[in-house]
Amino acid sequence: MIELGSYSLYLCFIITAYAAVTSLLGVALKERRMMDSAEAATYGIFGLLTITSAALLYAFVTDNFEIKYVYYYSDKALPMFYKVTAFWAGQEGSILLWAWLLALFSVLVVIQNRHANRELMPYVTAVLMVTCLFFVAIMVFVTPPFEALFFMPPDGKGLNPLLQNPGMIWHPPSLYLGYVGYTIPFAFAIAALCTGKLDDTWIKTTRRWSLFSWLLLGAGIVLGGQWAYVELGWGGYWAWDPVENASFMPWLVGTAYMHSVMIQEKKDMLKVWNMVLIVLTFALCIFGTFITRSGIISSVHSFGESSLGPIFMAFLSLILIVSAVLLVLRWDMLKSENELDSLLSRESTFLYNNLILVAMCLVVFVGTVWPFVSEMARGDKSTVTAVYFDTINVPIGLALLILVGICPLIAWRKTSVQNLKRSFLLPTSISLIGGILLFWAGIRQGYPLVSFVFCIFVVVTIFTEFYRGTNARRETTAENALVALGRLISKNKRRYGGYIVHIGIVLLYIGITGSGAYKIEKEVSVSEGEEFHIGDYTLKYERFSQYPTQSKVVNVAIVPVFKDGKQIDTLTPEKNVHFKHPDQPVSEVSIHWNLKEDLYLILAGFDVGGQASFKVVINPLMVWLWIGGIVMALGCIVAIWPDKKRQRVA
Amino acid sequence: MKKKKTKFIVGGVIIIIAVGYLIFTGLRSNIIYYYTPTEVLAKVEDFYDKGIRIKGNIEDGSIVWNDNKLDLSFKLTDGKQTIPVTYHGVVPDTFKYGVEVVIEGKLAADHTFYATKLLAKCPSKYEVET
CATH class of the missing domain: 1.20.5 (Single alpha-helices involved in coiled-coils or other helix-helix interfaces)
Known part of the structure; x- marks a missing residue:
């Protein structure tokens, strides 16, 4: 298996290098046959990377610990599920996954465009193949996945227990699908710049690819938050860790891109800006992969030592320099004759949305790289706390939220004050009444109150949109309300899919606001039989139980939960010691949840038969964050869904 | 226009x-600015009994827990110098040998660091140290 895997990887390197060189030469010499040959090579690359991946997977499944990577990330006792997912637990496998997905997407693009975009495709292939070559070269020269030990160890070192969570199968691949997916619109953007075909063909062709990438990247981020929430056991879901930021930044810029391309399609404007956004998105995807895989951002020293650091930096610079040069060369062609008419038009709300999203990304970027830059420049050592990210992003985030509500109220081109008054009346009055009620109910802190009021505003405007559209249909078609609503959405999937995503955003804000501003937490130390209180809940530490399983010793506290004198649940937080990792006890939190709040219990410490320490947290409205994520995903799927009569855009 | x-x-x-x-x-x-163990030990008298932060890695095999897993001591190292540390409180799951942490507290006369806060880095890298 080692031989099969590494030989197919070497062969793949040769073919990828061939494809990259011929595609570049092909476009330089305008040699059709070379371009075609490069396109055909994608099939071979995909086949070989599939064999390579299958070989690595087989090695994991059959416990082939002679392979270093398998030895470090798996062991015999590991359940099959985690043996499979251990594939992407480390650097080598993650990069293989990246390359394999890229090869798969390249093949799909080649098939999709076999009769379309013939002018763009040679350049698209060239960009895809150069990117692919980068990742394959890393596997061949820097982090070979099939590196062998010189003996067969009896057992592996085992997978980090924190990675032994069902989230492991969804979260990393979802992120990677998003990262890799953005390569496609980027490749078409570069192709458009090279060929000078700068109309919106490249945007329309890759619209579904960008939506798909946005969806998967966003889903990956939310799944990562969920994983952190249930597995890392500190009571939160987001800590502005560099790795989290790394996935958040391309998502922010990708969101800006998704909005601004609509302006180019509608008004033939913002061409340069769209190019900049997609280049940035892709560069941030590479940057994200790089931070996640090397962990270098925390220290200059590990950057110097990490063999990956400089290579990634070089590739990033290549992307940025080539893109910048192309942009400058095409500057005149990208200029638009049209101008924005008014600060108060729907176009401008798109522009504000873009500025806010990019500003947010900048804030996160500065906070993420600051320790690195400051150590390089001044030699002092520092970290940026989560407070930095929170204090800045909360007001920016609120401005973004209210824009979501304002946008549908403003007409394209120009709005008269008269019109504004009329359309703002209903949402403003309802949200003000809502605000007064909330204030009366005890929501009196500034930011949370503003956030909830904005949420109401957005919901009202979006529902008005749905209501108006449905009514208009009913008047002309005599359909009943549900049919009319369904047809309304399916006839304008992009628009109403977008509105559904916005509803998801509102739910997300509700969850973030509730759990962020009204979190209650408490640490207690109690004996068996003793009770403790938090919020309306009474918890009783009934007993402690300890038993071994095949891979670990389970330490579990049995804690019934009472509310209003009645028992409503029994929580069973665990703190387990894995035999392979005795120095790293793993908490399994226990959560009692409903639509109003999560009661979250962590077993922090214990004496067998004696005292136990708990950290107990109430996260209000927490579940809405996850529901919001699901609604966003559904809305995005609606927007991606192909129309029945397939027009050949692609 | x-x-x-x-x-x-x-x-x-x-x-x-x-x-x-x-x-x-x-x-x-x-x-948050922090020092390394080497910097602190080079000028103990400057840092004595002052609230400071130190960043380092947890030395292999140095973690000693008491029974209830709330009191512990360990050694913090930057590869050159090592400082013994004691701490009381909830410890994150990611706290283990080799991991990088920032700790906040005071250096006592016996050159032990009494940490009041463990700002353990989130597990940005779920990888084995090879």
């Missing part, structure tokens, strides 16, 4: 300045 453009440029500049200001003030008040 020109006037419209100016309007947008002015708006853009205002936004850029506002964001720049937010970043600047945000950074200024939320950066």
